[in-house]
Amino acid sequence: MTVKTRFAPSPTGMLHIGGARTALYAWLHARHHGGQFVLRIEDTDKERSTDEATQVILDGLKWLGLNWDEAPTFQAERIEKHKQAVQQLINNDLAYRCYCSREELDDMREAQRAAGQKPMYDGRCRHRHDEKTDQPFVIRFRSPTDGETIVDDQVLGAVHFQNKEIDDLILMRSDGSPTYNLAVVVDDADMGISHVIRGSDHLNNTPRQIQLYQALNLTIPTFAHIPLIHGADGAKMSKRHGAVAITDYKKQGYLPDAVVNYLVRLGWSHGDEEIFSRQQLIELFDVAQVGKSASRFDTQKLDWLNAHYLHTSSANALCDVVQEQLDFSTSTGPELTQVIAALQERSKNILDLAAQATMFYQAPASYDAKAVKKNFKEGTTAFVESYIEQAQRLPEWEKEALHQLISTTCEKFEIKMGKLAQPLRILLAGVPVSPPIDLTLSLLGREESLQRLKQGLAQLSNAS
Protein backbone atom coordinates (compact mmCIF):
# COMPACT_ATOMS: atom_id res chain seq x y z
CA MET A 1 0.00 0.00 0.00
CA THR A 2 1.35 3.39 -0.89
CA VAL A 3 1.49 5.83 1.95
CA LYS A 4 -0.23 9.16 1.55
CA THR A 5 -0.67 11.58 4.40
CA ARG A 6 -2.24 14.98 4.50
CA PHE A 7 -2.29 18.14 6.53
CA ALA A 8 -5.74 19.69 6.53
CA PRO A 9 -5.82 23.07 8.25
CA SER A 10 -8.79 25.39 8.24
CA PRO A 11 -7.72 28.84 7.08
CA THR A 12 -9.29 30.68 9.95
CA GLY A 13 -6.14 31.76 11.75
CA MET A 14 -2.42 31.32 12.00
CA LEU A 15 -0.46 28.09 11.74
CA HIS A 16 0.16 27.48 15.41
CA ILE A 17 2.80 25.38 17.04
CA GLY A 18 0.57 22.36 17.55
CA GLY A 19 -0.59 22.34 13.96
CA ALA A 20 2.99 22.70 12.82
CA ARG A 21 4.01 19.60 14.74
CA THR A 22 1.08 17.63 13.39
CA ALA A 23 2.10 18.68 9.89
CA LEU A 24 5.70 17.72 10.63
CA TYR A 25 4.71 14.25 11.81
CA ALA A 26 2.48 13.70 8.79
CA TRP A 27 5.27 14.89 6.53
CA LEU A 28 7.86 12.68 8.21
CA HIS A 29 5.61 9.67 8.04
CA ALA A 30 5.10 10.16 4.33
CA ARG A 31 8.76 10.79 3.61
CA HIS A 32 9.86 7.87 5.75
CA HIS A 33 7.74 5.51 3.69
CA GLY A 34 8.58 7.14 0.40
CA GLY A 35 4.96 8.19 0.09
CA GLN A 36 3.19 11.44 -0.55
CA PHE A 37 2.30 14.37 1.67
CA VAL A 38 -0.51 16.62 0.51
CA LEU A 39 -2.37 19.68 1.69
CA ARG A 40 -6.09 20.21 1.89
CA ILE A 41 -7.40 23.58 2.93
CA GLU A 42 -10.63 23.08 4.84
CA ASP A 43 -12.35 26.27 3.86
CA THR A 44 -15.98 25.21 4.06
CA ASP A 45 -16.68 27.75 6.76
CA LYS A 46 -16.90 30.74 4.48
CA GLU A 47 -17.61 33.07 7.35
CA ARG A 48 -14.20 32.66 8.92
CA SER A 49 -11.91 31.47 6.15
CA THR A 50 -9.59 33.95 4.49
CA ASP A 51 -7.03 33.88 1.72
CA GLU A 52 -4.54 35.61 3.97
CA ALA A 53 -4.74 32.81 6.50
CA THR A 54 -4.19 30.26 3.76
CA GLN A 55 -1.10 32.11 2.65
CA VAL A 56 0.25 32.36 6.19
CA ILE A 57 -0.16 28.62 6.63
CA LEU A 58 1.62 27.86 3.37
CA ASP A 59 4.41 30.27 4.29
CA GLY A 60 4.79 28.61 7.65
CA LEU A 61 5.10 25.17 6.12
CA LYS A 62 7.60 26.42 3.59
CA TRP A 63 9.66 28.05 6.29
CA LEU A 64 9.81 24.76 8.17
CA GLY A 65 10.82 23.03 4.99
CA LEU A 66 7.76 20.77 4.86
CA ASN A 67 7.32 20.48 1.12
CA TRP A 68 4.09 19.05 -0.16
CA ASP A 69 3.21 17.03 -3.22
CA GLU A 70 0.53 18.09 -5.69
CA ALA A 71 -1.23 21.44 -5.58
CA PRO A 72 -3.19 22.10 -2.39
CA THR A 73 -6.81 20.98 -2.51
CA PHE A 74 -9.53 23.37 -1.44
CA GLN A 75 -12.39 21.64 0.24
CA ALA A 76 -14.96 24.20 -0.81
CA GLU A 77 -14.33 23.25 -4.42
CA ARG A 78 -15.31 19.68 -3.77
CA ILE A 79 -18.82 20.39 -2.65
CA GLU A 80 -20.43 18.36 -5.44
CA LYS A 81 -18.66 15.23 -4.26
CA HIS A 82 -19.92 15.84 -0.76
CA LYS A 83 -23.47 16.31 -1.96
CA GLN A 84 -23.31 13.11 -3.96
CA ALA A 85 -22.24 11.21 -0.86
CA VAL A 86 -25.12 12.66 1.11
CA GLN A 87 -27.54 11.70 -1.62
CA GLN A 88 -26.15 8.20 -1.61
CA LEU A 89 -26.80 7.95 2.11
CA ILE A 90 -30.34 9.28 1.71
CA ASN A 91 -31.02 6.75 -1.04
CA ASN A 92 -29.90 3.96 1.26
CA ASP A 93 -32.01 5.34 4.10
CA LEU A 94 -28.85 6.04 6.07
CA ALA A 95 -29.65 9.72 6.32
CA TYR A 96 -32.79 11.69 7.01
CA ARG A 97 -34.24 15.16 7.18
CA CYS A 98 -34.35 16.92 10.52
CA TYR A 99 -36.61 19.94 10.91
CA CYS A 100 -35.55 20.88 14.41
CA SER A 101 -34.85 24.58 14.86
CA ARG A 102 -31.74 25.86 16.56
CA GLU A 103 -33.84 27.07 19.45
CA GLU A 104 -35.39 23.67 19.86
CA LEU A 105 -31.98 22.02 19.86
CA ASP A 106 -30.61 24.53 22.34
CA ASP A 107 -33.46 23.83 24.71
CA MET A 108 -32.94 20.12 24.36
CA ARG A 109 -29.24 20.36 25.20
CA GLU A 110 -29.86 22.66 28.08
CA ALA A 111 -32.32 20.21 29.55
CA GLN A 112 -29.86 17.36 29.09
CA ARG A 113 -27.09 19.26 30.79
CA ALA A 114 -29.38 20.13 33.66
CA ALA A 115 -30.16 16.45 34.03
CA GLY A 116 -26.44 15.62 34.19
CA GLN A 117 -26.34 14.01 30.78
CA LYS A 118 -24.12 14.53 27.80
CA PRO A 119 -25.83 16.94 25.43
CA MET A 120 -26.60 15.07 22.23
CA TYR A 121 -29.29 14.94 19.60
CA ASP A 122 -32.05 12.64 20.78
CA GLY A 123 -33.15 11.54 17.31
CA ARG A 124 -36.58 13.08 17.44
CA CYS A 125 -36.77 13.45 13.64
CA ARG A 126 -35.34 10.03 13.01
CA HIS A 127 -38.61 8.28 12.34
CA ARG A 128 -40.83 10.95 10.84
CA HIS A 129 -42.05 10.38 7.33
CA ASP A 130 -43.82 13.60 6.52
CA GLU A 131 -41.80 15.80 4.21
CA LYS A 132 -42.47 19.41 4.97
CA THR A 133 -41.42 21.16 1.82
CA ASP A 134 -41.97 24.64 3.20
CA GLN A 135 -39.64 24.34 6.17
CA PRO A 136 -35.86 24.44 6.40
CA PHE A 137 -34.16 21.18 7.26
CA VAL A 138 -30.75 19.64 7.73
CA ILE A 139 -29.67 16.14 6.75
CA ARG A 140 -28.62 13.90 9.59
CA PHE A 141 -26.78 10.62 9.54
CA ARG A 142 -28.73 7.65 10.84
CA SER A 143 -25.97 6.25 13.00
CA PRO A 144 -26.06 2.81 14.61
CA THR A 145 -27.56 2.67 18.08
CA ASP A 146 -26.20 -0.65 19.27
CA GLY A 147 -22.77 -2.15 19.57
CA GLU A 148 -19.51 -0.26 19.57
CA THR A 149 -17.13 1.39 17.17
CA ILE A 150 -13.45 0.81 17.67
CA VAL A 151 -10.79 3.26 16.58
CA ASP A 152 -7.59 1.35 16.04
CA ASP A 153 -5.18 4.19 16.55
CA GLN A 154 -1.47 4.06 15.78
CA VAL A 155 -0.62 6.16 18.79
CA LEU A 156 -3.35 5.34 21.28
CA GLY A 157 -4.09 1.74 20.44
CA ALA A 158 -7.66 0.47 20.31
CA VAL A 159 -10.16 2.99 21.63
CA HIS A 160 -13.71 1.76 22.17
CA PHE A 161 -16.80 3.91 21.82
CA GLN A 162 -20.31 2.73 22.60
CA ASN A 163 -22.50 3.53 19.63
CA LYS A 164 -25.25 4.74 21.92
CA GLU A 165 -22.93 7.55 22.95
CA ILE A 166 -22.81 8.81 19.39
CA ASP A 167 -25.71 10.89 18.13
CA ASP A 168 -26.96 11.51 14.62
CA LEU A 169 -24.61 14.14 13.28
CA ILE A 170 -25.57 16.73 10.72
CA LEU A 171 -24.18 15.95 7.28
CA MET A 172 -25.65 18.90 5.44
CA ARG A 173 -26.72 22.26 6.76
CA SER A 174 -30.04 23.88 5.99
CA ASP A 175 -28.29 26.00 3.36
CA GLY A 176 -27.20 22.81 1.58
CA SER A 177 -23.52 23.00 2.50
CA PRO A 178 -21.79 19.89 3.80
CA THR A 179 -20.34 19.75 7.30
CA TYR A 180 -16.86 18.88 8.42
CA ASN A 181 -17.28 15.24 9.36
CA LEU A 182 -18.87 14.35 6.06
CA ALA A 183 -16.42 16.35 4.01
CA VAL A 184 -13.28 14.91 5.64
CA VAL A 185 -14.45 11.36 5.08
CA VAL A 186 -15.38 11.92 1.45
CA ASP A 187 -12.18 13.85 0.75
CA ASP A 188 -9.77 11.59 2.57
CA ALA A 189 -11.23 8.57 0.79
CA ASP A 190 -11.34 10.30 -2.56
CA MET A 191 -7.79 11.59 -2.28
CA GLY A 192 -6.53 8.16 -1.32
CA ILE A 193 -5.23 9.17 2.10
CA SER A 194 -3.77 6.07 3.74
CA HIS A 195 -2.90 7.60 7.11
CA VAL A 196 -4.88 10.28 8.84
CA ILE A 197 -2.46 11.95 11.23
CA ARG A 198 -4.05 14.77 13.22
CA GLY A 199 -4.37 16.29 16.68
CA SER A 200 -6.03 14.25 19.38
CA ASP A 201 -8.74 16.86 19.67
CA HIS A 202 -10.25 14.95 16.74
CA LEU A 203 -10.32 11.60 18.48
CA ASN A 204 -13.96 11.92 19.45
CA ASN A 205 -14.91 12.61 15.85
CA THR A 206 -13.22 9.47 14.65
CA PRO A 207 -15.87 6.87 15.53
CA ARG A 208 -18.44 9.00 13.70
CA GLN A 209 -16.20 9.16 10.69
CA ILE A 210 -15.59 5.43 10.78
CA GLN A 211 -19.34 4.89 10.73
CA LEU A 212 -19.54 7.13 7.68
CA TYR A 213 -16.79 5.23 5.92
CA GLN A 214 -18.76 2.08 6.56
CA ALA A 215 -22.07 3.58 5.46
CA LEU A 216 -20.51 4.87 2.26
CA ASN A 217 -18.65 1.61 1.75
CA LEU A 218 -15.27 3.30 1.68
CA THR A 219 -11.90 2.01 2.82
CA ILE A 220 -11.09 3.16 6.34
CA PRO A 221 -7.64 4.75 6.61
CA THR A 222 -5.20 4.21 9.45
CA PHE A 223 -5.57 6.83 12.16
CA ALA A 224 -2.90 8.38 14.37
CA HIS A 225 -3.95 11.00 16.89
CA ILE A 226 -1.13 13.16 18.12
CA PRO A 227 -1.33 14.46 21.70
CA LEU A 228 -1.73 18.18 22.09
CA ILE A 229 0.92 20.68 23.10
CA HIS A 230 0.23 22.76 26.17
CA GLY A 231 1.81 25.95 27.41
CA ALA A 232 4.37 25.97 30.20
CA ASP A 233 1.54 26.26 32.71
CA GLY A 234 -0.15 23.11 31.47
CA ALA A 235 -3.07 24.90 29.90
CA LYS A 236 -3.91 25.01 26.24
CA MET A 237 -1.55 27.11 24.13
CA SER A 238 -2.84 30.62 23.58
CA LYS A 239 -1.80 34.19 22.97
CA ARG A 240 -0.52 34.73 26.45
CA HIS A 241 2.12 32.03 25.99
CA GLY A 242 4.00 34.31 23.63
CA ALA A 243 4.56 33.11 20.12
CA VAL A 244 1.73 30.95 18.92
CA ALA A 245 1.98 31.47 15.19
CA ILE A 246 4.86 29.57 13.66
CA THR A 247 5.90 32.68 11.75
CA ASP A 248 6.46 34.45 15.07
CA TYR A 249 9.39 32.15 15.69
CA LYS A 250 11.04 33.40 12.56
CA LYS A 251 10.53 36.96 13.73
CA GLN A 252 12.05 36.10 17.08
CA GLY A 253 15.26 34.85 15.54
CA TYR A 254 14.75 31.10 15.52
CA LEU A 255 16.09 28.84 12.80
CA PRO A 256 13.63 26.45 11.14
CA ASP A 257 15.92 23.47 11.75
CA ALA A 258 15.85 24.23 15.46
CA VAL A 259 12.08 24.51 15.53
CA VAL A 260 11.72 21.25 13.62
CA ASN A 261 14.17 19.48 15.91
CA TYR A 262 12.40 20.82 18.97
CA LEU A 263 8.96 19.93 17.72
CA VAL A 264 9.87 16.41 16.73
CA ARG A 265 11.37 15.68 20.15
CA LEU A 266 8.26 16.96 21.84
CA GLY A 267 6.41 13.68 21.92
CA TRP A 268 8.87 11.46 20.15
CA SER A 269 12.37 10.26 20.91
CA HIS A 270 15.02 7.90 19.72
CA GLY A 271 17.03 6.65 22.69
CA ASP A 272 19.12 9.42 24.17
CA GLU A 273 19.54 11.35 20.94
CA GLU A 274 18.68 15.03 20.96
CA ILE A 275 19.98 16.37 17.67
CA PHE A 276 18.55 15.07 14.43
CA SER A 277 19.17 16.13 10.87
CA ARG A 278 16.25 16.03 8.45
CA GLN A 279 17.71 12.96 6.85
CA GLN A 280 17.99 11.18 10.17
CA LEU A 281 14.43 12.10 11.04
CA ILE A 282 13.14 10.72 7.79
CA GLU A 283 15.03 7.52 8.42
CA LEU A 284 14.11 7.12 12.08
CA PHE A 285 10.70 8.63 12.61
CA ASP A 286 7.83 6.28 13.26
CA VAL A 287 4.45 7.67 14.19
CA ALA A 288 3.70 4.53 16.21
CA GLN A 289 6.50 5.53 18.59
CA VAL A 290 4.93 8.86 19.41
CA GLY A 291 4.11 9.19 23.10
CA LYS A 292 0.53 9.17 24.32
CA SER A 293 0.65 12.06 26.74
CA ALA A 294 0.36 15.75 26.07
CA SER A 295 3.53 17.77 26.47
CA ARG A 296 4.36 21.24 27.62
CA PHE A 297 6.06 23.77 25.49
CA ASP A 298 9.47 24.71 26.90
CA THR A 299 11.07 27.78 25.42
CA GLN A 300 14.39 27.15 27.13
CA LYS A 301 14.95 23.90 25.35
CA LEU A 302 13.98 25.48 22.05
CA ASP A 303 16.51 28.23 22.81
CA TRP A 304 19.21 25.68 23.45
CA LEU A 305 18.48 23.88 20.20
CA ASN A 306 18.38 27.17 18.36
CA ALA A 307 21.78 28.13 19.75
CA HIS A 308 23.10 24.74 18.76
CA TYR A 309 22.00 25.14 15.16
CA LEU A 310 23.22 28.71 15.12
CA HIS A 311 26.66 27.60 16.30
CA THR A 312 26.96 24.73 13.89
CA SER A 313 25.58 26.34 10.73
CA SER A 314 27.99 27.69 8.18
CA ALA A 315 28.32 31.46 8.31
CA ASN A 316 27.43 31.51 4.67
CA ALA A 317 24.10 29.80 5.22
CA LEU A 318 23.25 32.35 7.90
CA CYS A 319 24.04 35.36 5.78
CA ASP A 320 20.59 35.95 4.32
CA VAL A 321 18.62 35.59 7.51
CA VAL A 322 20.99 37.86 9.38
CA GLN A 323 20.89 40.42 6.61
CA GLU A 324 17.11 40.57 6.92
CA GLN A 325 17.43 41.66 10.52
CA LEU A 326 19.93 44.45 9.95
CA ASP A 327 18.70 48.03 9.69
CA PHE A 328 21.94 49.38 8.27
CA SER A 329 24.13 48.76 5.28
CA THR A 330 27.09 46.41 5.50
CA SER A 331 28.76 47.70 2.36
CA THR A 332 31.18 50.00 4.18
CA GLY A 333 32.38 47.56 6.80
CA PRO A 334 33.86 44.09 6.94
CA GLU A 335 32.47 41.13 5.02
CA LEU A 336 29.22 40.09 6.74
CA THR A 337 30.10 36.43 6.49
CA GLN A 338 33.24 37.01 8.50
CA VAL A 339 31.38 38.99 11.11
CA ILE A 340 28.84 36.19 11.41
CA ALA A 341 31.61 33.64 11.74
CA ALA A 342 33.05 35.67 14.62
CA LEU A 343 29.70 36.11 16.29
CA GLN A 344 27.64 32.98 15.73
CA GLU A 345 29.21 30.94 18.50
CA ARG A 346 28.50 33.63 21.05
CA SER A 347 24.92 34.38 19.97
CA LYS A 348 21.78 32.64 21.05
CA ASN A 349 19.56 33.62 18.16
CA ILE A 350 19.55 35.59 14.93
CA LEU A 351 18.26 38.77 16.57
CA ASP A 352 21.02 38.62 19.12
CA LEU A 353 23.60 38.03 16.43
CA ALA A 354 22.31 40.93 14.35
CA ALA A 355 22.47 43.23 17.37
CA GLN A 356 26.05 42.25 18.06
CA ALA A 357 26.99 42.76 14.45
CA THR A 358 26.12 46.44 14.66
CA MET A 359 29.44 47.40 16.21
CA PHE A 360 31.30 46.31 13.10
CA TYR A 361 29.47 48.83 10.98
CA GLN A 362 28.81 51.68 13.37
CA ALA A 363 31.25 53.32 15.76
CA PRO A 364 30.02 53.43 19.36
CA ALA A 365 27.77 56.37 20.05
CA SER A 366 28.62 56.24 23.74
CA TYR A 367 30.70 54.26 26.19
CA ASP A 368 29.24 52.05 28.85
CA ALA A 369 29.85 54.06 32.02
CA LYS A 370 30.13 51.15 34.38
CA ALA A 371 32.55 49.35 32.12
CA VAL A 372 34.67 52.42 31.73
CA LYS A 373 34.84 52.94 35.44
CA LYS A 374 35.80 49.36 36.00
CA ASN A 375 38.43 49.05 33.29
CA PHE A 376 40.05 52.45 33.00
CA LYS A 377 42.36 52.78 35.97
CA GLU A 378 45.79 54.20 36.70
CA GLY A 379 48.05 53.65 33.75
CA THR A 380 45.40 52.33 31.40
CA THR A 381 45.81 55.21 29.02
CA ALA A 382 49.53 54.55 28.85
CA PHE A 383 48.99 50.86 27.93
CA VAL A 384 46.49 51.74 25.27
CA GLU A 385 48.56 54.54 23.80
CA SER A 386 51.55 52.28 23.64
CA TYR A 387 49.51 49.66 21.84
CA ILE A 388 48.14 52.18 19.35
CA GLU A 389 51.59 53.51 18.76
CA GLN A 390 53.01 50.10 17.96
CA ALA A 391 49.99 48.94 16.00
CA GLN A 392 50.22 51.88 13.66
CA ARG A 393 53.62 50.67 12.56
CA LEU A 394 52.47 47.12 11.84
CA PRO A 395 53.25 46.26 8.22
CA GLU A 396 50.26 43.92 8.02
CA TRP A 397 47.00 44.57 9.91
CA GLU A 398 46.12 41.01 10.67
CA LYS A 399 45.00 38.90 13.59
CA GLU A 400 48.23 37.10 14.43
CA ALA A 401 50.35 40.20 14.51
CA LEU A 402 47.73 42.12 16.46
CA HIS A 403 47.64 39.32 18.98
CA GLN A 404 51.42 39.21 19.25
CA LEU A 405 51.44 42.88 19.93
CA ILE A 406 48.97 42.54 22.76
CA SER A 407 51.19 39.91 24.36
CA THR A 408 54.35 41.96 24.09
CA THR A 409 52.65 45.10 25.34
CA CYS A 410 51.35 43.25 28.35
CA GLU A 411 54.78 41.83 29.05
CA LYS A 412 56.32 45.23 28.76
CA PHE A 413 54.00 46.73 31.36
CA GLU A 414 53.84 43.51 33.34
CA ILE A 415 50.07 43.37 33.26
CA LYS A 416 47.51 40.67 32.57
CA MET A 417 45.86 40.61 29.17
CA GLY A 418 42.54 41.81 30.52
CA LYS A 419 44.09 45.08 31.58
CA LEU A 420 44.72 45.93 27.98
CA ALA A 421 42.09 43.93 26.11
CA GLN A 422 39.10 45.28 28.00
CA PRO A 423 39.93 48.95 27.53
CA LEU A 424 40.55 48.29 23.84
CA ARG A 425 37.26 46.49 23.57
CA ILE A 426 35.35 49.32 25.20
CA LEU A 427 37.00 51.83 22.92
CA LEU A 428 36.09 49.78 19.84
CA ALA A 429 32.63 48.59 20.78
CA GLY A 430 31.45 50.93 23.50
CA VAL A 431 30.63 47.90 25.61
CA PRO A 432 32.83 45.33 27.36
CA VAL A 433 31.67 42.52 25.08
CA SER A 434 32.91 41.52 21.65
CA PRO A 435 34.65 38.67 19.86
CA PRO A 436 38.32 38.15 20.77
CA ILE A 437 40.04 41.50 20.59
CA ASP A 438 42.60 40.55 17.95
CA LEU A 439 39.83 39.26 15.73
CA THR A 440 37.73 42.33 16.36
CA LEU A 441 40.62 44.58 15.40
CA SER A 442 41.40 42.69 12.24
CA LEU A 443 37.77 42.64 11.12
CA LEU A 444 37.38 46.33 11.73
CA GLY A 445 40.51 47.06 9.72
CA ARG A 446 43.41 49.38 10.38
CA GLU A 447 41.82 52.68 9.60
CA GLU A 448 38.54 52.15 11.41
CA SER A 449 40.22 50.58 14.44
CA LEU A 450 42.76 53.32 14.91
CA GLN A 451 40.20 56.00 14.46
CA ARG A 452 37.90 54.48 17.06
CA LEU A 453 40.74 53.94 19.51
CA LYS A 454 42.12 57.44 19.23
CA GLN A 455 38.79 59.15 19.21
CA GLY A 456 37.55 57.13 22.13
CA LEU A 457 40.64 57.74 24.16
CA ALA A 458 40.38 61.45 23.55
CA GLN A 459 36.74 61.50 24.50
CA LEU A 460 37.27 59.55 27.68
CA SER A 461 40.24 61.58 28.87
CA ASN A 462 38.32 64.80 28.23
CA ALA A 463 35.52 63.55 30.37
CA SER A 464 37.75 62.66 33.29
Added chain:
RNA sequence: GUCCCCAUCGUCUAGUCGGCCUAGGACACCGCCCUUUCACGGCGGCAACACCGGUUCGAAUCCGGUUGGGGACGCCA
Protein backbone atom coordinates in the same frame (compact mmCIF):
# COMPACT_ATOMS: atom_id res chain seq x y z
C1' G B 1 -22.08 16.90 34.15
C1' U B 2 -21.34 12.79 30.32
C1' C B 3 -17.92 10.27 27.04
C1' C B 4 -12.76 9.61 25.61
C1' C B 5 -7.49 10.00 26.54
C1' C B 6 -3.20 10.58 29.65
C1' A B 7 0.09 10.04 34.29
C1' U B 8 8.80 8.67 35.36
C1' C B 9 13.24 14.56 37.76
C1' G B 10 10.58 21.81 37.24
C1' U B 11 10.42 20.54 31.47
C1' C B 12 11.21 16.90 27.12
C1' U B 13 11.99 11.96 27.66
C1' A B 14 14.87 6.52 28.11
C1' G B 15 12.84 2.55 30.28
C1' U B 16 11.40 -2.91 23.58
C1' C B 17 6.31 -7.84 26.04
C1' G B 18 8.48 -7.67 35.20
C1' G B 19 14.45 -8.89 37.37
C1' C B 20 20.76 -5.82 34.23
C1' C B 21 16.87 0.56 37.59
C1' U B 22 20.32 1.82 44.50
C1' A B 23 15.71 4.59 37.45
C1' G B 24 19.59 6.73 32.23
C1' G B 25 20.05 11.18 28.84
C1' A B 26 18.88 16.32 27.52
C1' C B 27 17.08 21.44 28.86
C1' A B 28 16.90 24.55 33.16
C1' C B 29 19.33 25.36 37.90
C1' C B 30 23.91 25.15 41.25
C1' G B 31 29.31 24.44 41.74
C1' C B 32 34.34 23.88 39.58
C1' C B 33 37.71 24.16 35.27
C1' C B 34 39.01 26.77 30.69
C1' U B 35 39.43 32.10 29.56
C1' U B 36 41.68 38.93 26.90
C1' U B 37 35.29 40.21 27.70
C1' C B 38 30.71 37.73 26.62
C1' A B 39 29.67 33.20 25.18
C1' C B 40 31.12 28.09 23.66
C1' G B 41 33.21 23.93 25.79
C1' G B 42 34.76 20.27 29.76
C1' C B 43 33.81 18.08 34.64
C1' G B 44 30.61 17.43 38.83
C1' G B 45 25.97 18.19 41.67
C1' C B 46 20.60 18.74 42.70
C1' A B 47 16.21 16.37 41.09
C1' A B 48 11.17 11.73 39.37
C1' C B 49 8.49 6.15 38.87
C1' A B 50 0.93 10.57 41.53
C1' C B 51 -1.66 7.51 45.43
C1' C B 52 -3.90 2.84 47.22
C1' G B 53 -4.74 -2.11 46.57
C1' G B 54 -3.81 -6.64 43.97
C1' U B 55 -0.92 -10.54 40.64
C1' U B 56 4.25 -12.40 41.30
C1' C B 57 9.92 -15.24 44.25
C1' G B 58 10.31 -10.23 42.15
C1' A B 59 6.70 -4.24 39.32
C1' A B 60 8.30 2.20 37.11
C1' U B 61 6.96 -1.93 33.97
C1' C B 62 0.76 -6.35 34.40
C1' C B 63 -4.59 -5.70 36.62
C1' G B 64 -8.27 -2.76 39.49
C1' G B 65 -9.56 1.59 42.00
C1' U B 66 -8.57 6.71 43.66
C1' U B 67 -6.70 11.39 42.60
C1' G B 68 -4.94 14.81 39.19
C1' G B 69 -4.51 16.80 34.18
C1' G B 70 -6.27 17.18 29.16
C1' G B 71 -9.73 16.67 25.06
C1' A B 72 -14.71 16.27 23.08
C1' C B 73 -19.77 17.17 23.61
C1' G B 74 -22.10 23.27 17.40
C1' C B 75 -26.35 23.86 11.14
C1' C B 76 -16.86 25.35 13.64
C1' A B 77 -13.14 22.70 11.70
